[in-house]
Amino acid sequence: MADVNRGNRPLSPFMIGPYYRPQITSISSIMVRLTGIASLGSAFLVVWWLLAAATSESAFGLIDGLLRSWFGDLILLLASWAIWYHMLGRLRHVIWDFGYGLSLETSEKMGWGMFIAATGLALFTAIVL
Amino acid sequence: MNYLTDRKRAEGLGSGRKGTHHHWKMMVTSISLVVLVPLFVFVFGSALGRSQEEVMAFLSRPFPLIVIAMGLIVGLTHIKMEIDEAVEDYVHGIARKLTLVATAALVYTLMVAGLFALLKLAL
Numbered sequence: 185m186a187d188v189n190r191g192n193r194p195l196s197p198f199m200i201g202p203y204y205r206p207q208i209t210s211i212s213s214i215m216v217r218l219t220g221i222a223s224l225g226s227a228f229l230v231v232w233w234l235l236a237a238a239t240s241e242s243a244f245g246l247i248d249g250l251l252r253s254w255f256g257d258l259i260l261l262l263a264s265w266a267i268w269y270h271m272l273g274r275l276r277h278v279i280w281d282f283g284y285g286l287s288l289e290t291s292e293k294m295g296w297g298m299f300i301a302a303t304g305l306a307l308f309t310a311i312v313l
Numbered sequence: 314m315n316y317l318t319d320r321k322r323a324e325g326l327g328s329g330r331k332g333t334h335h336h337w338k339m340m341v342t343s344i345s346l347v348v349l350v351p352l353f354v355f356v357f358g359s360a361l362g363r364s365q366e367e368v369m370a371f372l373s374r375p376f377p378l379i380v381i382a383m384g385l386i387v388g389l390t391h392i393k394m395e396i397d398e399a400v401e402d403y404v405h406g407i408a409r410k411l412t413l414v415a416t417a418a419l420v421y422t423l424m425v426a427g428l429f430a431l432l433k434l435a436l
Contacts, residue, residue, distance in 0.1 A: 309354055
């Protein structure tokens with residue numbers, strides 16, 4: 185089959201915004217992807233901290249001081265929110281994959297539940313630790 | 314406009330056959346992370362805030378060390394799949410290939426560096 189005019193075909197536009205109202209189902213799904221990708225940054229900080237602890241006192245002091253400053257606290261709060269949210273989001277996918285909770289109403293409830301539960305868990309983490 | 318689609322061109326050539334495996338791995342890591350994330354967050358959270366010596370002593374114990382190691386391995390594997398999926402959706406051509414390579418390089422470097430650090434702390 186000949187390769188004619190590749191790339192000169194109509195493509196589907198980005199839907200959310202101009203053509204499609206933002207809804208809790210789509211937003212909660214996008215957030216799962218974003219928090220998943222953002223967690224690479226958290227992993228970077230954790231590995232940096234571990235490597236510094238295994239290297240020298242001065243290396244450890246730098247990253248440990250950073251993570252324990254108010255700015256570090258803020259980053260860690262956001263990082264813990266992201267990881268909790270992502271965990272819940274992926275759990276939702278597993279529940280869907282097993283064939284449960286597929287109705288619109290339940291999906292919307294789970295979407296809100298993820299935001300609320302992740303916030304609760306992040307605050308709980310910040311208070312306990 | 315030409316309406317001959319990629320699907321029409323690809324039909325009959327066989328699938329990539331990787332989709333099911335990717336999906337299954339996503340499910341396995343997702344379920345594992347429901348156990349590992351809480352453990353990891355609380356073990357790391359209680360390690361943070363200690364002096365370097367105390368951190369060494371804490372992470373030499375089997376339970377914290379295994380939790381952190383498992384968290385890094387399963388977590389980074391999951392994050393890599395997550396990023397690969399997004400890259401395959403939005404990045405095209407050579408940029409896609411290079412981004413996938415860069416992601417793999419970064420993820421595995423972090424994984425090995427983290428595990429090396431744990432090994433050194435514990436021994």
